[in-house]
């Protein structure tokens with residue numbers, strides 16, 4: 001039942017002043033101080049094009065399937 005910590009290559013995890021709540025790669029919270037936002041579908045569509053796995057504002061998974 002223990003959650004294994006996977007190593008995420010996203011540099012946001014190591015930064016101190018991250019202006020994003022969620023990591024775009026693994027979807028983990030990188031800065032709890034930043035409030036989650038509600039995004040429009042257009043925002044998510046744009047992020048999908050930018051190949052973000054997760055939305056950095058609301059944490060929603062954008063790319064599903066066997067991307068990794």
Ligand SMILES: [Zn+2]
Pocket residue numbers: 008009010013023024025026027028
């Ligand atoms: Zn991450």
Ligand SMILES: [Zn+2]
Pocket residue numbers: 037038039040043044055056057058059060
């Ligand atoms: Zn979002």
